[in-house]
Amino acid sequence: MEREPKNVSRRDFLSTGSLAASGAIAGGSGREARAQDAEDGAQSDYALRTRALVAVLTRKNLVDPATMDAVVDFYENRVGPHVGARLVARSWLDADFRRRLLDDAREVARAEGVTGFQGTDLVAVANTPEVHNLVVCTLCSCYPWPLLGLPPAWYKDTAYRARAVRDPRGVLREFGLELDDGVEVRVWDSTAEIRYLVIPERPPGTDGLSEDALAALVTRDSMVGAEGLAAP
Amino acid sequence: MQGIHDLGGMEGFTLPERDTGRVPAEEWERQVWGLLFALGNPVLGVNARDTERIPPALYLAMPYYARWLHVQERAALERGLVTEAELRDPDGLVEPVDDAGYTPPSPAEILGLLAADRSAELDLDVPARFAAGDAVATRNDFPFGVTRMPGYVRGRRGVVRRDHGVHAFQDTPPPGAEPRPQHLYSVRFAASELWGARGHPRDSVHVDLWDDHLEPAG
Numbered sequence: 001m002e003r004e005p006k007n008v009s010r011r012d013f014l015s016t017g018s019l020a021a022s023g024a025i026a027g028g029s030g031r032e033a034r035a036q037d038a039e040d041g042a043q044s045d046y047a048l049r050t051r052a053l054v055a056v057l058t059r060k061n062l063v064d065p066a067t068m069d070a071v072v073d074f075y076e077n078r079v080g081p082h083v084g085a086r087l088v089a090r091s092w093l094d095a096d097f098r099r100r101l102l103d104d105a106r107e108v109a110r111a112e113g114v115t116g117f118q119g120t121d122l123v124a125v126a127n128t129p130e131v132h133n134l135v136v137c138t139l140c141s142c143y144p145w146p147l148l149g150l151p152p153a154w155y156k157d158t159a160y161r162a163r164a165v166r167d168p169r170g171v172l173r174e175f176g177l178e179l180d181d182g183v184e185v186r187v188w189d190s191t192a193e194i195r196y197l198v199i200p201e202r203p204p205g206t207d208g209l210s211e212d213a214l215a216a217l218v219t220r221d222s223m224v225g226a227e228g229l230a231a232p
Numbered sequence: 233m234q235g236i237h238d239l240g241g242m243e244g245f246t247l248p249e250r251d252t253g254r255v256p257a258e259e260w261e262r263q264v265w266g267l268l269f270a271l272g273n274p275v276l277g278v279n280a281r282d283t284e285r286i287p288p289a290l291y292l293a294m295p296y297y298a299r300w301l302h303v304q305e306r307a308a309l310e311r312g313l314v315t316e317a318e319l320r321d322p323d324g325l326v327e328p329v330d331d332a333g334y335t336p337p338s339p340a341e342i343l344g345l346l347a348a349d350r351s352a353e354l355d356l357d358v359p360a361r362f363a364a365g366d367a368v369a370t371r372n373d374f375p376f377g378v379t380r381m382p383g384y385v386r387g388r389r390g391v392v393r394r395d396h397g398v399h400a401f402q403d404t405p406p407p408g409a410e411p412r413p414q415h416l417y418s419v420r421f422a423a424s425e426l427w428g429a430r431g432h433p434r435d436s437v438h439v440d441l442w443d444d445h446l447e448p449a450g
Contacts, residue, residue, distance in 0.1 A: 046260050053308065055322035057308065057313065063271045067341075068263065071343075074343060117345070120351045136240075139237055139380065141296065153257070158239055165437050169432060169435075185423075186435070191440060193353075194440050
């Protein structure tokens with residue numbers, strides 16, 4: 001359209017998170033400030049464009065704003081990491097459940113009522129002292145929505161998508177997880193219809209905790225393999 | 233087509249810090265996401281393949297939700313649902329759509345869609361060309377249109393670890409051919425096979441690939 005690609009692309013070029021964060025633009029404080037201004041400008045430009053598109057479509061009765069709100073509410077409140085955390089906690093307490101989850105996560109999820117767009121065809125992989133799993137989608141940002149909600153910005157970032165397959169240990173180190181050389185790293189590039197859930201290792205010092213208490217310890221990023229879980 | 237979206241293995245990108253806040257973070261992002269399911273995907277048919285066609289420089293410059301804004305804007309303009317003049321002045325005159333009886337998707341309709349049990353596995357009797365343990369090599373194909381085989385595994389050797397059953401093939405078929413449902417497999421590639429000496433000897437990357445991506449390897 002008319003405002004693209006020229007204005008938007010030039011402004012956006014100065015504003016991408018990865019470029020600004022890399023220092024490619026932000027050389028000194030003045031330049032940092034300019035990059036921040038450009039980023040704010042791009043954000044407000046996106047906000048204006050979104051507002052315009054939604055307003056016109058709503059006025060023409062092509063979209064129901066209540067449906068938009070319901071979608072956002074669904075992904076913010078109905079689904080989310082609390083769903084995946086429940087499966088993980090149970091897998092720590094129930095060896096048979098864990099076996100079934102690793103063997104056929106789709107059937108387990110179905111029995112638990114955990115289905116939906118982007119997540120019905122599920123595979124679970126377990127972290128152990130010997131093996132660490134990490135999930136990425138290099139082609140877009142595929143992610144098990146019914147179990148984890150919508151993916152965080154870092155998961156969708158071009159840098160994560162580019163690097164996770166080539167240098168998983170470096171990525172994990174920058175994320176704060178230093179893996180021993182003896183640990184095997186398996187990266188899962190979820191570019192088809194299969195979605196992956198990482199079962200993190202149960203943190204030490206959690207003997208005797210209930211399923212609810214354990215589930216509360218399970219973080220979103222641990223179920224992607226981006227971090228380990230510390231003792232409570 | 234190996235487009236800009238095919239990022240696996242590229243270098244020079246700097247990792248952001250892990251964000252921990254609300255997703256989507258910004259109000260406009262939440263609106264874009266809501267619109268995608270209230271109109272963009274179910275009515276306009278917009279999907280991730282459209283974002284792959286965003287010109288490379290623009291693609292890299294756009295944050296995730298801006299790509300979804302971009303493709304929905306384009307689709308609405310191309311279908312004549314909105315005009316550029318209307319988008320410039322959304323509070324001004326809008327031309328009514330010539331479709332008086334139209335009812336946009338309701339919350340209940342769309343929520344039913346989002347929560348539905350939608351397996352992509354097809355209940356079809358299609359023989360599998362490979363089984364777990366088979367050594368395979370990916371075809372050295374450069375198809376036109378869409379491919380779900382990441383460029384970094386093209387021409388590489390791996391081992392089938394799991395058969396995911398029969399799935400619709402998502403690549404653009406060769407000219408004149410019909411898309412053919414076929415088995416989808418999890419294929420393990422040693423890191424050293426993909427990245428040479430820089431691949432850690434213990435590590436591997438597992439990619440889901442279809443029969444048509446694979447050849448037997450001795």
